[in-house]
Amino acid sequence: MSGRDDGRSRARRNALLRILLWPKRRRLAAATALALVENLCGLVSPLLIAAAIDRGVPSASDGRWMPLLGFTSAALAAGLTTATVKYCFLRYSGSIAQDLLFELRHRAFAHVMGQPLAFHESYPSGRVVARLSSDVESVEEMLEMGLDGLFSALFSMVGILTVMLWLDQPMAAVVVALFVPLYALTRWFRHRSRQAYRRTRTAVEGVVQHTVEAYNGIRAVQAFRREETNAQRLREIDTSYAAARADAGRVSAAFSGGVKLIGNLSLVGLLTLGVYRIDQGRLELGTLTAFLLYVHRLYDPIDELASFANAFSAASAGLEKIGALFVRHPTVAEPENPVALPPAGGGRAGTGAVRFEGVHFRYGEQSRPVLSGVDLTLEPGRTVALVGTTGAGKSTIAKLLARLYDPTTGRVTLDGVELRDLSDAELHSSVSMITQESFLFSGSVAQNIALGRPDASRAEIRSAAEAVGADGFISALPDGYDTDVHKRGTGLSAGQRQLIAMARVMLTSPRVVILDEATSSMDTPSERAVHEALTRVLAGRTAVIIAHRLSTVAIADRVLVIEDGAVVEDGPPEELREAGGRFADMHQGWLAATSA
Incomplete structure (x- = not known):
């Protein structure tokens, strides 16, 4: 030294x-x-x-x-x-x-x-x-x-x-x-x-x-x-x-x-x-x-x-x-003077508007740009699917929206407030992410559902589980909601873990939900159950889905095709299929894969 x-x-x-x-x-x-x-x-x-x-x-x-x-x-x-x-x-x-x-x-x-x-x-x-x-x-x-x-x-x-x-x-x-x-x-x-x-x-x-x-x-x-x-x-x-x-x-x-x-x-x-x-x-x-x-x-x-x-x-x-x-200084620092989001009002109707304004991003000073001048407006209460090849920038957009990173230049806003100006507590209560493998901690099922709201009552926890269709299998567990899921929830199937993750989201009631291909590792019955739960979770909320499957894209109101860090196609899935562009080629590939 x-x-x-x-x-x-x-x-x-x-x-x-x-x-x-x-x-x-x-x-x-x-x-x-x-x-x-x-x-x-x-x-x-x-x-x-x-x-x-x-x-x-x-x-x-x-x-x-x-x-x-x-x-x-x-x-x-x-x-x-x-x-x-x-x-x-x-x-x-x-x-x-x-x-x-x-x-x-x-x-x-x-x-x-x-x-x-x-x-x-x-x-x-x-x-x-x-x-x-x-x-x-x-x-x-x-x-x-x-x-x-x-x-x-x-x-x-x-x-x-x-x-x-x-x-x-x-x-x-x-x-x-x-x-x-x-x-x-x-x-x-x-x-x-x-x-x-x-x-x-x-x-x-x-x-x-x-x-x-x-x-x-x-x-x-x-x-x-x-x-x-x-x-x-x-x-x-x-x-x-x-x-x-x-x-x-x-x-x-x-x-x-x-x-x-x-x-x-x-x-x-x-x-x-x-x-x-x-x-x-x-x-x-x-x-x-x-x-x-x-x-x-x-x-x-x-x-x-x-x-x-x-x-x-x-x-x-x-x-x-x-x-x-x-x-090590945090690259995502909490603001000294946080700005509050405008009140939800009317059962959160009209809330969850997201904007990407001139967003550029790279993971390190020496690394290549991942996003280049992204400008996006996501309407409240609509579901948007992000599709594209590996490394195109889909996950990066989701991470910026969850504020796991901040843009290198440009800004991301939620209901008119830049994410940098939101307190961590308000950001986490307003934006929730469900990943491919939802992590469950050692502890009871109820504790895992209440991860975002530890003060939630048992009745609220059960109501959230019922809303996503998870109450049936949870009640059938040896100790019901008090059953210990052990490390990473190894005693549960992939579909059951995702339903618990969705019950978490239902309990916290965020304005924006991000799904990183939540059904990619499931069999068909589990995927069907999760998709049914998704329709309940996403109702009335802005949703961003990183999609690799045709079935996931099918529930979206809008599709964004990402290529080399930029949006190259944008529109409803039906219109993009008929346009004969990149999304149409992906759609044909999915159809061929599922019919094989």
Whole structure:
């Protein structure tokens, strides 16, 4: 990673941390205060032990036990207070950590869900899953140990060094001198661990992405006997992940071992110097004991800091990856000052007028134009079929009308209001799309019908299903409307899934309905049932149908023949058949295919 990219990654990480931590600054300050009290109580114990040795024991030898009992009682009280405050700190800091994780996970998920279709088509789903799972888990591991380890370690180190300098400066100088190699070791560790954990996060992203793609495409994998090939590919990716993890482990082990070595050298140096100073009469035995206890306590927090630094390196790499999600700006942004659609009135009569005005579109700056100067007026309450060869621009027109994309130039309006000026909520309630394979989520049939209106009553849900003729098969399911459809609705036929999708549309009652060849994968009986439902759903609504079948075109009032991103024929289907143009040729082809 270049220096510029490294700086950008750190900036994204720091910006995300500020967003997460700033609202919780008061709670973090309270946790910091608890950690400070805990460490102050912990600092008192060695001093009380030193006083007990140097003053209490000699007094007890003379028959005066009260000083020794006083020092030991105070040490016991300090220990109990430390334990109590630590318990309160862990409970409180733990709740802060869980709140941070909750907000991070939901911020990232909500941001991804709010991205336009262009984002999801260019950003692999496996990578998103890795961001929301393994990268968030790395942050969770840091937070589980971080607040306690970080606050306690920092306060312990500062407090212990301060007390050491107060007790005996020559002895404290030995400890401070050994901080020079410790600082150099820490700098080396930060640099190497950051590199190692970046490789780890990238490698685990590859594992998750390959797993998700293989699982989503399991039918193709099994149909083409790709099981072993996919397994071999996973082994190759996982080998890179294992190597990256091993490298991170070696760096962490070297740092922890180096800290232990420096700590042991400190003990040897202090013990040697302490014995010499006691022999010279410049130091008391209790003070040496206190120093040895403090050094032991000093390197415990340093070891905790080592563990925290290791976890922070992993979490930092994860936060950089998560932060990259937030860098992408939406290509379809919600307006700052939304404009409301004119009231429907009269049962929505006269609503649903759509206009394409000089619309040009391309999917990327370097890609070829898909639409070139499209001008269209779709009358309210009429059904329009879009026909043409693959890649002609039919689906693009539908996506622009649903505002999955915005035109490169030109504009699309609904009832006189440009789609860019509509709030997401009003747009989604006014324009509904039914695709070739209507996606059903795990959950009940009723929940899937109410997808666009979660607040709908059971009576409204049932009424929508009855309107499209779906009530019969739904009522026959094991639990009726409460039947779990499972993943993608695999327990239902294609026709049944489409009827549920149409019940969704009936429930939301949009002004415009877009159908992306909703019957292309059905048998004849299912197609007939869906077409009957369509006549009810489309009644009184503007409808745009991407058609590849003669039966679908037959229900249209108007046909648009799209070729190379432009409308080349436009009119009622009967007129276009008689005109002998491109649509007439398509019609003859359909007739030949159905009669064969």
